[in-house]
Amino acid sequence: METPSDDPHENVPAADVGPDSRVSFRNELDRTHYTAVDEDWAGHVPAQYGVAPRVRIGRSKWFNLLWLIPIGLLLMIVAIAVAKGIRDLPVVQDFMRQFPGASKLPDDAPIGFPAWLGWQHFFNLFLMTFIIRSGVTILADHPRLYWTRHSTPGKDWFRIQKPVPPDPLYTAKQDSITLPNGVGLPGRRHSIGLARWWHLGVDTLWLLNGIVFYILIFSTGQWMRLVPLNWDVIPNAVSVAIQYLSLDWPVESGWVNYNSLQLIAYFVTVFIAAPAALITGLGMSPALSTRFRAISSLFSIQVARSLHFFVLCWFVMFIVVHVTLVLTTGALRNLNHMYASRNDDSWVGFWIFAASMVVVIVAWVAATPFTYRHPRVVQKVGFALIGGAQKLFEHIDSKPGQYTEKDISPYFWHNGKYPETEEYKQLEAGTFADYTLRVNGLVENPVELSLEQLRALPHHEQITQHFCIQGWSGVAKWGGVSMQSIVDLVKPAPEAKWVIFYSFAVGPDGGIYYDAQPIEQMSYELTMLAYDMNDDTLSFGHGAPLRLRNEVQLGFKLVKWIKGIEFVEHFSEVGGGLGGYNNDHEFFGYRQSI
Known part of the structure; x- marks a missing residue:
């Protein structure tokens, strides 16, 4: 909110308009065109590996999830022993005769698997490998999960990193971790810019594949094989579980009808997990979360992020169990069902499956080195796939009023490379009494x-x-x-379409940090220059003396330690020409509303 005034510039001391006011900061930028990721990339971010996954128990106890392996094996042995012990009981035998394991399908339900389903199956597997690997890399950039919007150290419920050290200027970037080769995509520490292009770009293809899949299953009747249509699916699923655990497995007849345990798993995957992946992904969008306040007040970014992680875990578990059962319950026949659309024990399906696995493995192995050698290609293709949606969401003008003072976070992470220049140190030593913000470029004043x-x-x-x-x-x-007040003061020329914010901070590769913002967003109600934070003067760690707030954008675009603002026709004429320091150096994107 703004303090009302008849004249918005009443009692404002006269602004200085001299020769220096027209001098640009562009000569302080690094104009190098980076085209590869090597050992010196991003200022040589050293590798830093995390810890085994841990879940918080109570206030401060942490449980190492690797213990689930021996615990799971022990429980499996116990479950097998129990299933074998009860299977021959008369009451259990009667139960299994009444519920043999599969619900009856409608008379008009299709039989068999059409060829398009095999192609859909392959495309889904192929795309999921990139989505999962890039998703893990994104998680590794902030290797902690929370249940509230406050990312307070010690309040995370899951982590794959050590506890946050007591250093008050410890940054989120320092907290990021490296992933083992072949696991993440690309996997290098703080390679989130490239990981997001993979993740969001391939997500777009996966969603298109999913839309085609939904259309085809509902137009051909295949949906009847994936949706539980009778309540007896539950006792039938229990019957199947007893059969599996007793190691006397049910007779597979997937060509005609899935058993109830398979049916439930497929239903959850297709109609719950897949839509949940989309919904929770959008729940992490700053533009959507800030705009749709009623939803985001309950469904915060951290809830969305945690649920998104559970969806990831479900898909990984489903793939492992699914592949295991395919290969252990009649591999040739099952592979023929999925890959050759035939119901026999020939080797046709196996060889098609083998060829598809070669494609998947080659893509898996090649993806990371390709990304490091051709990051600009990944950046451009990713933007071509997701850039349109990001641009669309940028036009959502968020409104104030979502949060109150009781919602203020007890901890607000620091981030970025702190300014270390002599110029900044002198200004800071003088409590910024001699600080001036230079605003120029394509402006009248x-x-x-x-x-x-x-x-x-x-x-x-x-x-x-x-x-x-x-x-x-x-x-x-x-x-x-508000930036609108600045705009009113300087009166941009009609040809000014972008606004460049320059920082005192020098980036990891040299040259000052900067970022470009669309001029239309300067009139948004929640776009401002902040000199106070939580009713106190902005601190050094959070961007003193001045930082940008634009609530439809991600944090790296909200420049801290601002020294100047320039209105330009297009950002391509500034720095590396890609709209910001991180875009030039670390292959981020200039549109980041998702």
């Missing part, structure tokens, strides 16, 4: 504004949630001046 002059502009406050590209979030109260 280029100005230089001191902090005193900025504070004299109409005051703007907002309590909003921060969305970091790494996955953490936090709610804070920001005080400062």
Whole structure:
């Protein structure tokens, strides 16, 4: 909200308009065109491996999930012993005769598997390998999960990293971890920019494949084989479980009808897990979460992120169990069903399956080295696939009023490379009394504004949630001046379409940090320059003396330690020409509303 005033610039000290006000900061940028990921990439981020997955029990106890392996084996042995012991009981025999394992299908249900289903099956598997691997890399960039929007250290319920150290300036980037070769995509520490292009881009193809799948199963009647149509599916599933656990497995007749345990698993995968993947993914969008307040107040980014992780776990578990059962319950016949659309024991399906596995394995092995050698290709293809949706969501003008002071996070992560230049140190030592914000470019009135002059502009406050590209979030109260006030003051020329924000901080590869924002977003109600945070002067770690807030964008675009603003026709003329330091150097994207 803004303090009302008849004249928005009443009592504002005169802004300085001199020769320096038209000088650009472009000569301080690194204009190198980076085309590969090597050992010196991103300032040589050293490898840092995490710990075994852990789940918090109670307030401070952590359980190492690797213990689930021996515990699971022990429980499996016990379950097998129990199943074998009860299977021959008369009551269990009667139960299994009444519920042999499969529900009756409608008379018009199709029999067999059409060829298109085999192709759908392959495409789904092929795309899921990239989605899962890139998803794990994204998780590794903030290797902690929470149940509230406050990403407070020690309140995470899951982690694959050590506890957060007590260093008050410890950053989220320092917390990121490296993944073993062949696991993540690409897997290198803090390669989230490239991982997101893989994840979101392939997600788009996976969704298109899914839409085609839904259309075909409902138009051909195949849906009847995937949806439980009778309540007896539950006792039949129990019967099948007893048969599996007693190691006297049920007779497979998947060509005609799945057993009830398979039916439930397929139904959950197709009609629950797959839509949940989309919904929870969109739940992590800053633009959508900030705009649709009623939903995001309950379904916060951290809830969405945790549920998204459970969906990932379900898909991995389903794939492992599914492949195991396919290969152990009549491999040739099952492979013929899925790959050759035939119901016999020939080797046709096996050889088609083998060829498809060669394709998947080659793609798996080649994906990471290809990404490191051709990151710009990954960046361009990813943007071609998902850029349209990101642009669409950017046009959602978020409104204030979602959060109150009681929602403010007790901990707000620091991030970024801190400014270390002599210029900044001198300004900080003088409590920024000599600081001036230079605003120029394609404007009618280029100005230089001191902090005193900025504070004299109409005051703007907002309590909003921060969305970091790494996955953490936090709610804070920001005080400062709206960008609309700055726009009104400098009067941009009609040809000015982008606004460049320059930082005192120097990026990992040299050259000052910067980012480009669409000029239309400067008039959004929640776009501002903040000099206060939580009713206190903005701290060094959070961007003093001035930082950008634009609540439809991810955090890396919200420049901290701002030294200047320039209105330009297009960002291609600035720095590396891709719309921001991270885009130039670490292959991020200039549109990041998702």
